Every structure is written in structure tokens, then in C-alpha cells.
Amino acid sequence: MQGHYHCSVDIISRGKGRSAVACAAYRSGMVLEDQRYGKTYDYGRRRGILEVGILTPAGAPAWAAEREELWNSVEAFERRKDAQLAREFVLGLPAQLTHPQRRDLVEEFVRQEFTPLGLVADWAIHAPNPKGDQRNFHAHVMVTLRGVGPHGFEEKKDRSLNSPERLTAWREAWAEIQNRAFERHGIVDAQGRPFRVDHRSYEDQGHGLEPTVHLGVHASAMERAGKPTELGDLNRAILASNDNRMRRRRAALLSPEDYSRQLALLEEKRREQDGPEPWN
Known part of the structure; x- marks a missing residue:
């Protein structure tokens, strides 16, 4: 049986009037100060946020694991008025799994696809909207566009990550990670057949x-x-x-x-x- 699959990718860009700090505050349900714009974004009362986390590559400085410092550092490093600030993934999470199992999926995806490239990933798992489909567990993953090493951000962005081929590879990887989890946890349909998702259209x-x-x-x-x-x-x-x-x-x-x-x-x-x- 084929289940619901979702993996969409967007660029958070200053040219579209967006702030990486504001986006991170909203998705994590936290209070973050935006040093560039002199604003404080308070989403501390936002409901439905089940868990948040940050995964960093080996050798990254300690500030890269602190949400406010991370995204303020991105805003400070990117000087162009139309700068691209982060890549955001919205991932549909299987309702058939438990919360810890869904969290493991997100962390496996990040450790497989982003931290080996030197990128930092800030993730937040959201519960379904009370007025919507109660199976709609999902995660927002904000990923830096530059690698982060012991001395901070790399000078150059990896432009190959913008290719359609890379997007297809990410979508396929997310499907494969879920299908391995279905097999590992014995998730089957009413006829006892393996439950699967497919990244293809x-x-x-x-x-x-x-x-x-x-x-x-x-x-x-x-x-x-x-x-x-x-x-x-x-x-x-x-x-x-x-x-x-x-x-x-x-x-x-x-x-x-x-x-x-x-x-x-x-x-x-x-x-x-x-x-x-x-x-x-």
C-alpha cells in the first residue's frame, strides 16, 4: 500500500522580505531577538510544536547549535539586500509511526544529507492542526546555505545544491528513509503488505x-x-x-x-x- 508523501523545498530570501531569525522563531515557537532589524519575535505561546533541535557538522563552533546566534550570524554574514539566507524543507511525517520514530526519521535525513556537507540544520516537528487532518504530522527543517567550520561560515556557497538533480535526490532520499522505517517497525497495510511511500509524481x-x-x-x-x-x-x-x-x-x-x-x-x-x- 502506498502512503502519503510530502517533501517540498523553498529558499528563505531577504529579497522576498523575509528574515531567517523570524522564520526560525516561528517554526520553533521561541522568543528570538533579530539583531539586524532590532526586533524581537515572540512565538513562545504557539501551540502544536512537539520538539525542536539543531544538528551541526563535526568541528562546528558552539554558537552554531544555538538558534538565536546561528540565524543572527547568517543574517550578519549575508550582506546583499536580496541575499538568500536558508533552504527550508517541509517533510510529511508518517502518522503510522510514534513521535520518537518520526523524530529519528528527521535526524536520519539531516545526518545523511546535510551535516556531511558541512551544513547546519535547525528542525521543528509540528503536530496536526486541531481543525485539519489529524494525520498531518510534519517537520520544518531550515538548512544553512553555507558550510560551517571551526572558523565560521565558508566564503563560497555550493551552487550544485541548487540543481534539479539534487532536489530529486533529496526527495528520493526522504522516501527511502521512510520506507526503511516502515520495514524496520513492521508497518503493513490491511492485507499484510509492506507500507511504502513514493517520491515520484x-x-x-x-x-x-x-x-x-x-x-x-x-x-x-x-x-x-x-x-x-x-x-x-x-x-x-x-x-x-x-x-x-x-x-x-x-x-x-x-x-x-x-x-x-x-x-x-x-x-x-x-x-x-x-x-x-x-x-x-
């Missing part, structure tokens, strides 16, 4: 499913508040269509007994998600 996988569209900040907020949006309606239609396609495919592959059992399981899951029926 639906088109590349060739199974005819249609991807959902990105809601964006405003539409997501409206949907969480119970206000349907056009994009939300479109995604619901896409999910229903994909569900019908998968049902037909399973029906073609399963025996009548197995197909009936699958339908019963799906109906049971729907009842659990919808809650008890209202009183007449």
Missing part, C-alpha cells in the same frame, strides 16, 4: 491518479475555519475521483471475498472519521 508513477492543488495560506486558513473554498472543493473532487480509480483497480485485482472485505474496511474508516450519526 503521480504522472511518473503511471497509475493515472491526479495530484491535488496547493491551497496557499489564505485558503488553508478558511478551510480550517470551516469555510469551503473553490480550491478546497477542487481538492475534494480530485480525492473522490482518485478514490474511485483506486477502488476499480483493487476490484480488478482482488477476489470477490477480498474486495468485499476491503469495502467493509473503507466503510468502517469513514464512520470513524465522520463520528457518530446525529440523533433523529
